[in-house]
Amino acid sequence: MLDYASLAALAAVVREGSFERAARALHVTPSAISQRVRLLEERVGCALVVRGQPCQATDTGRRLCQHVDRVRLLEHELQAGLPTLDPAGEARVRLPVAVNADSLATWFAPAVAAFAASAPVLLDVAVDDEGHTAEWLRGGAVLAAVTASARAVAGCNHRPLGAMRYLAAASPAFVHQHFADGVDAASLARAPSLVFSPKDELQTRWVRRLCGQHVELPRHTLPSSQAFVVAAAAGMGWGLHPESLIAEHLRQGTLVALVPNLPLDVPLYWQHARATSALLDGLTHAVLAAARAGLVPPA
Amino acid sequence: MLDYASLAALAAVVREGSFERAARALHVTPSAISQRVRLLEERVGCALVVRGQPCQATDTGRRLCQHVDRVRLLEHELQAGLPTLDPAGEARVRLPVAVNADSLATWFAPAVAAFAASAPVLLDVAVDDEGHTAEWLRGGAVLAAVTASARAVAGCNHRPLGAMRYLAAASPAFVHQHFADGVDAASLARAPSLVFSPKDELQTRWVRRLCGQHVELPRHTLPSSQAFVVAAAAGMGWGLHPESLIAEHLRQGTLVALVPNLPLDVPLYWQHARATSALLDGLTHAVLAAARAGLVPPA
Numbered sequence: 001m002l003d004y005a006s007l008a009a010l011a012a013v014v015r016e017g018s019f020e021r022a023a024r025a026l027h028v029t030p031s032a033i034s035q036r037v038r039l040l041e042e043r044v045g046c047a048l049v050v051r052g053q054p055c056q057a058t059d060t061g062r063r064l065c066q067h068v069d070r071v072r073l074l075e076h077e078l079q080a081g082l083p084t085l086d087p088a089g090e091a092r093v094r095l096p097v098a099v100n101a102d103s104l105a106t107w108f109a110p111a112v113a114a115f116a117a118s119a120p121v122l123l124d125v126a127v128d129d130e131g132h133t134a135e136w137l138r139g140g141a142v143l144a145a146v147t148a149s150a151r152a153v154a155g156c157n158h159r160p161l162g163a164m165r166y167l168a169a170a171s172p173a174f175v176h177q178h179f180a181d182g183v184d185a186a187s188l189a190r191a192p193s194l195v196f197s198p199k200d201e202l203q204t205r206w207v208r209r210l211c212g213q214h215v216e217l218p219r220h221t222l223p224s225s226q227a228f229v230v231a232a233a234a235g236m237g238w239g240l241h242p243e244s245l246i247a248e249h250l251r252q253g254t255l256v257a258l259v260p261n262l263p264l265d266v267p268l269y270w271q272h273a274r275a276t277s278a279l280l281d282g283l284t285h286a287v288l289a290a291a292r293a294g295l296v297p298p299a
Numbered sequence: 300m301l302d303y304a305s306l307a308a309l310a311a312v313v314r315e316g317s318f319e320r321a322a323r324a325l326h327v328t329p330s331a332i333s334q335r336v337r338l339l340e341e342r343v344g345c346a347l348v349v350r351g352q353p354c355q356a357t358d359t360g361r362r363l364c365q366h367v368d369r370v371r372l373l374e375h376e377l378q379a380g381l382p383t384l385d386p387a388g389e390a391r392v393r394l395p396v397a398v399n400a401d402s403l404a405t406w407f408a409p410a411v412a413a414f415a416a417s418a419p420v421l422l423d424v425a426v427d428d429e430g431h432t433a434e435w436l437r438g439g440a441v442l443a444a445v446t447a448s449a450r451a452v453a454g455c456n457h458r459p460l461g462a463m464r465y466l467a468a469a470s471p472a473f474v475h476q477h478f479a480d481g482v483d484a485a486s487l488a489r490a491p492s493l494v495f496s497p498k499d500e501l502q503t504r505w506v507r508r509l510c511g512q513h514v515e516l517p518r519h520t521l522p523s524s525q526a527f528v529v530a531a532a533a534g535m536g537w538g539l540h541p542e543s544l545i546a547e548h549l550r551q552g553t554l555v556a557l558v559p560n561l562p563l564d565v566p567l568y569w570q571h572a573r574a575t576s577a578l579l580d581g582l583t584h585a586v587l588a589a590a591r592a593g594l595v596p597p598a
Contacts, residue, residue, distance in 0.1 A: 015497065109525075117533055230409055
């Protein structure tokens with residue numbers, strides 16, 4: 001079998017970002033951590049950690065970390081069936097998951113928080129664009145993900161969650177200043193838009209649907225779902241916002257829709273590693289229930 | 300002089316993340332972009348872009364991009380003084396800045412949004428831990444940063460902003476379940492904490508101040524300032540929250556302070572590239588005014 005003390009050391013280095021912090025977390029010396037990781041690298045025949053600040057897993061390193069996560073889930077199952085068994089170490093199981101920022105800012109946070117409050121887990125939530133969270137699952141960095149990818153990752157279960165509804169909105173003053181003559185390719189090419197990150201294609205997709213052509217948009221980058229709303233209300237730019245985040249602004253008139261009745265629906269999926277695990281099942285249950293309440297039902 | 304068409308191509312590739320998108324943004328062919336970047340690499344004698352998804356600047360590439368940002372600021376100044384001069388291309392100047400997530404979620408967003416709404420700029424906001432935003436400035440990825448670093452980055456001006464006040468808080472039910480016998484090293488070693496990211500040391504620092512020793516904390520990772528508050532209110536864990544973000548929760552009793560009168564104040568600084576630029580001055584002015592209103596005054 002594999003050497004699980006070494007695998008635990010590797011997982012700790014990747015989680016903590018340094019050999020020193022991994023040592024502290026596992027109550028051993030940094031040189032013990034270093035030796036275990038080196039042994040594992042010799043056995044596997046390639047580098048598992050890119051030494052840096054922070055230390056990061058190589059592709060192979062990530063696969064080994066995901067294996068550790070899965071074995072921990074299995075140990076937890078075993079322990080539930082054999083209460084007299086008490087493996088040394090943490091009583092809580094780490095569950096790494098990836099999610100898009102807008103889901104985390106709306107329906108996802110209350111769901112996982114309620115689950116985590118009552119289950120013996122420690123959640124490691126990573127945030128990325130919904131078009132990229134499936135990569136985290138494929139690469140082994142997480143055990144489950146909220147993703148826009150309709151294709152199942154190998155070895156994973158795949159469930160439709162419904163769609164996140166986005167509305168293109170801006171402040172009334174911004175609309176007056178930039179779109180007095182209508183929302184079209186010419187005005188959109190001049191009016192500053194808001195994007196969440198360079199990966200954020202929502203604004204471009206919405207414009208292509210509206211105008212039937214690609215328009216190069218001037219854009220501010222603002223990587224926070226709530227700051228996005230604050231910035232739009234202050235007249236910094238127009239952007240696509242989750243409907244639920246701006247409902248109050250729309251009611252009060254501090255934000256208005258650029259074009260009535262042209263929402264952009266982004267279908268989301270829940271993908272998770274196939275593993276016999278009551279904990280992963282519990283998380284899935286909480287996520288599906290919250291998605292039913294917070295998303296537009298799947299077609 | 301340097302070849303500015305090539306430098307603009309490089310900056311576009313780094314900003315857009317791909318040669319195709321850079322070509323679209325500059326209205327030229329991808330092969331023109333590719334040729335310009337290659338020429339520049341031959342002239343400088345090293346790689347400037349790591350080709351990947353997304354393409355990323357090397358250290359030298361980042362310095363050249365920062366130089367382009369500075370030259371664009373100077374061009375904008377020149378244009379303001381010579382209204383008949385109209386350099387081809389964008390009328391708006393890109394201002395890349397780095398900020399910590401909690402600042403962005405509280406005092407920073409309204410300030411920069413109001414500034415960006417009235418100035419001819421496009422803001423590229425990057426988020427990182429306040430202990431790491433100075434790196435972005437040092438590496439040339441941004442022109443200004445909100446940072447916890449009291450040391451001025453070479454070539455930058457450095458102004459104290461005041462301190463972000465954090466309070467350790469959790470839900471009443473969580474406190475009842477985990478801290479019925481007091482908040483001490485023993486109970487903190489078992490109660491799940493919340494951290495924003497692996498770089499987030501606030502909880503550990505607060506515990507060291509309270510207990511006079513290092514305690515290894517079990518922790519959930521949740522990279523969203525607002526989800527952090529939602530999760531705490533749902534009883535997922537305790538954590539250090541910006542006072543202004545949880546004021547309403549504290550009033551309503553959905554969150555309570557773990558220990559009365561033990562805030563953690565994190566002094567923040569505004570550092571920006573030394574450049575004669577009315578735009579950068581305007582942003583600095585907006586940031587300093589918002590910090591005066593939203594932060595604890597500097598000692």
